[in-house]
Amino acid sequence: MLSAISRFLHFKLTVWPRILVLGLAVAFAGRSGTAQDTPLISGGGGFLTSTNGGNTTYLPIIEPLIAAPLGRHLLVESRAALLETFTPNTSLKGGYDASFFAGLTYLQGDIKATPHLTVVAGSFLIPFNTYNERLSPIWIGNFQDGPLILNLGTLSTGTGVGGELRGSAVDRDSYSITYAGFFSARSGNEQFNSERSFGGQSSLYLHRARLEGGLSYDRSLQGMQENFYGGHIWWEPKDTGFRLRGEGARGHHAQGYWFEADYRLQRFGGPDSWIGRFEPVFRMQQTFRRDKIVSDGLPLENTQRADFGFDYNLPHNWRILTSYSRQFSATDNRNIWETGIVYRFLFPAWKGKMH
Amino acid sequence: MTRKHILAFALAAGALAAPISLHSKPQPKCATGSGKAQTANAQGANAPQDQGQKIFDRNCSRCHNAPEGFSPRISGTIVRHMRTRANLSEQDEKELLKFFNP
Numbered sequence: 001m002l003s004a005i006s007r008f009l010h011f012k013l014t015v016w017p018r019i020l021v022l023g024l025a026v027a028f029a030g031r032s033g034t035a036q037d038t039p040l041i042s043g044g045g046g047f048l049t050s051t052n053g054g055n056t057t058y059l060p061i062i063e064p065l066i067a068a069p070l071g072r073h074l075l076v077e078s079r080a081a082l083l084e085t086f087t088p089n090t091s092l093k094g095g096y097d098a099s100f101f102a103g104l105t106y107l108q109g110d111i112k113a114t115p116h117l118t119v120v121a122g123s124f125l126i127p128f129n130t131y132n133e134r135l136s137p138i139w140i141g142n143f144q145d146g147p148l149i150l151n152l153g154t155l156s157t158g159t160g161v162g163g164e165l166r167g168s169a170v171d172r173d174s175y176s177i178t179y180a181g182f183f184s185a186r187s188g189n190e191q192f193n194s195e196r197s198f199g200g201q202s203s204l205y206l207h208r209a210r211l212e213g214g215l216s217y218d219r220s221l222q223g224m225q226e227n228f229y230g231g232h233i234w235w236e237p238k239d240t241g242f243r244l245r246g247e248g249a250r251g252h253h254a255q256g257y258w259f260e261a262d263y264r265l266q267r268f269g270g271p272d273s274w275i276g277r278f279e280p281v282f283r284m285q286q287t288f289r290r291d292k293i294v295s296d297g298l299p300l301e302n303t304q305r306a307d308f309g310f311d312y313n314l315p316h317n318w319r320i321l322t323s324y325s326r327q328f329s330a331t332d333n334r335n336i337w338e339t340g341i342v343y344r345f346l347f348p349a350w351k352g353k354m355h
Numbered sequence: 356m357t358r359k360h361i362l363a364f365a366l367a368a369g370a371l372a373a374p375i376s377l378h379s380k381p382q383p384k385c386a387t388g389s390g391k392a393q394t395a396n397a398q399g400a401n402a403p404q405d406q407g408q409k410i411f412d413r414n415c416s417r418c419h420n421a422p423e424g425f426s427p428r429i430s431g432t433i434v435r436h437m438r439t440r441a442n443l444s445e446q447d448e449k450e451l452l453k454f455f456n457p
Contacts, residue, residue, distance in 0.1 A: 348426050
């Protein structure tokens with residue numbers, strides 16, 4: 001009971017003021033916005049279960065995202081995560097232990113500086129490889145959990161506090177080149193925890209081939225002062241429903257890769273037929289330790305994991321995710337079963353009038 | 356495989372069966388924007404729409420499924436959000452906004 005009260009007080013004292021600030025920004029945005037620039041609330045909610053090594057964990061989660069334009073050049077956006085984890089109590093008393101978490105994933109201001117440059121300030125997602133920025137929201141990812149190498153290059157928390165310059169460097173009919181560079185200060189703030197670091201990313205996308213390749217680099221400027229190198233490749237042939245994505249990353253003490261193939265069965269009656277909504281997914285991943293110094297969150301032993309998923313895209317923005325994974329390492333081999341249902345929402349923050 | 360796993364997969368299978376039985380009409384091919392964009396596309400309409408569709412395919416639908424329609428009042432906000440997330444150029448941003456609001 002006491003812990004519930006302290007959790008509530010903690011939430012009230014640390015998260016609500018930030019939500020209030022964001023709410024005020026949204027309110028002001030409403031005064032200055034144009035007809036199509038009403039602030040929006042988006043995100044996803046879901047109920048996920050995971051059985052790992054025989055223990056089943058239940059996870060109700062909601063990840064709201066708010067985006068509010070302030071004038072013609074500034075957009076304030078933020079994503080939060082609120083979740084309760086129910087894990088089996090392995091002591092004699094049995095039952096489940098619950099733990100609640102609420103926190104902002106990022107809170108940033110995007111300033112449109114030039115046609116090819118956006119300046120980002122605040123707490124932002126680290127632009128290293130693709131998973132952290134593009135695939136981590138629960139309403140996007142094909143699997144419930146991220147790849148094993150997610151922590152390589154994303155500097156423990158996945159977010160930086162400082163500034164970022166990003167945009168489209170070149171945009172032609174046949175190809176485009178994008179870039180992002182950031183500097184983050186060290187922050188011990190509970191909601192905006194980050195490492196002092198800098199880095200960047202660039203990618204080339206060939207439009208006709210639907211092929212993207214990119215390179216990432218960042219360096220932690222505190223503690224072990226590690227360099228991280230990453231590369232990604234995505235191939236999504238036109239009108240086939242097939243997607244192949246992969247990433248590799250290397251740090252001082254560990255390295256690894258993952259690749260994921262998914263195929264939406266849209267050739268059988270289109271993507272919205274009952275069978276076209278099925279989406280088999282496969283992911284293979286491996287991590288390798290280069291030494292026994294643990295600084296990156298990767299498994300302590302070399303690990304191989306194969307994930308077999310079967311997703312179903314229900315009408316009205318619902319999605320079912322199921323998967324079975326087999327993980328091999330020197331210390332133990334294990335089965336991981338996951339099921340979940342996710343809903344994606346997107347609506348204006350309030351009713352407004354079209355001009 | 357324990358009873359829990361069987362139960363979990365039975366629930367998932369039940370959830371899969373629901374839309375199959377309830378499914379009555381196919382969804383539009385490209386579910387974006389206010390609905391007008393979908394109609395224009397379905398009719399094979401004009402060049403700006405085709406260009407907008409291309410930009411949508413190139414930048415948005417590579418990462419996520421298109422949401423099944425949204426209010427035109429937030430189309431500008433979505434495009435501004437995507438400018439940062441997908442590193443859109445200003446030209447792409449304009450084309451995408453036109454595509455959402457034909």
